[in-house]
Amino acid sequence: VAVAVGMTPEMLPVIIATCLARGASLLARTHGVIVKRLPALHDLGAIDVLCVDKTGTLTQDRPVVDRALDADGEDAPEVLRRAAAAAWWTLQLADLPAPDALDEALLQTADEDDLTAYDGIAALPFDPVRRLTTAVVRTPGTLGSHTLLVKGAAEAVLERCALDPQERARLL
Numbered sequence: 001v002a003v004a005v006g007m008t009p010e011m012l013p014v015i016i017a018t019c020l021a022r023g024a025s026l027l028a029r030t031h032g033v034i035v036k037r038l039p040a041l042h043d044l045g046a047i048d049v050l051c052v053d054k055t056g057t058l059t060q061d062r063p064v065v066d067r068a069l070d071a072d073g074e075d076a077p078e079v080l081r082r083a084a085a086a087a088w089w090t091l092q093l094a095d096l097p098a099p100d101a102l103d104e105a106l107l108q109t110a111d112e113d114d115l116t117a118y119d120g121i122a123a124l125p126f127d128p129v130r131r132l133t134t135a136v137v138r139t140p141g142t143l144g145s146h147t148l149l150v151k152g153a154a155e156a157v158l159e160r161c162a163l164d165p166q167e168r169a170r171l172l
Contacts, residue, residue, distance in 0.1 A: 017038065020038040020039070020041050020042065021038060023035075023041050024038060024041060027041075062101055062104075062105070063101055063102055063105045064105055065080070065102075065105045065106055065108075065109040066109075067080065068080035068083065071170065071171045080106070080109065080110070081110065081114040081117070082147075082149050083106050083149075083151055084106045084107060084109065084110030084114050084115060085110075085114060085115060085117065085118050085135070085137060085149060086133060086134075086135045086149035086150070086151045087099060087102075087103035087106045087107055087133075087151070088107060088110070088115045088120075089118065089120035089123050089135040089137055089149070090103070090123040090124075090125055090126075090133050090134075090135050091103065091107075092120055092123070093120050093121075093122060093123035093135070094123045094124065094125040096125055100126070117139065117140075118137035118138065118139060118140070118147070119137060119138050119139075119140050120135065120136075120137055121136040121137060121138060121146060122135070122136045123135040123136070126152070130152070130156065131152045131153040131155075131156035132150055132151070132152035132153075132156050132157065132160075133150070133151045133152060134148065134149070134150050134151075135148075135149045136148055136149075137149060154171070154172060155172065158171055158172065
């Protein structure tokens with residue numbers, strides 16, 4: 001017994017590898033699951049909740065926009081209207097052949113009034129380096145007043161905003 005206890009620290013990697021290999025073997029035999037990486041078994045064992053879906057049962061292989069929420073979790077219909085306007089004017093002014101899946105979902109959610117509430121001035125399509133889509137619009141009948149509509153990764157948008165560190169941390 002003393003020899004086994006004394007050898008355990010040195011043999012621990014072998015013991016762990018053997019246990020993981022045994023688990024992989026059991027999964028293959030009983031469930032038909034092939035494990036490509038043994039450490040994946042450890043990761044799987046550490047999961048508390050696993051949510052899975054076969055495409056087509058809950059999802060339709062395309063995003064659907066239901067509503068927009070602000071940072072406090074409250075409904076923000078104006079955010080949704082502006083996101084749809086940004087998608088519309090970027091599509092119109094940047095000469096894109098078709099909207100991406102998210103823009104298409106935004107456009108399907110929007111009323112035509114949401115899209116015509118602004119006049120498009122300029123647009124920059126999505127750029128993977130900037131991680132943003134940008135549209136400059138103005139409300140019809142207002143001169144010299146432009147609005148910059150920005151859509152993209154939250155971190156990329158917030159790093160361009162004049163916020164104090166506490167507010168930035170709260171929003172992220």
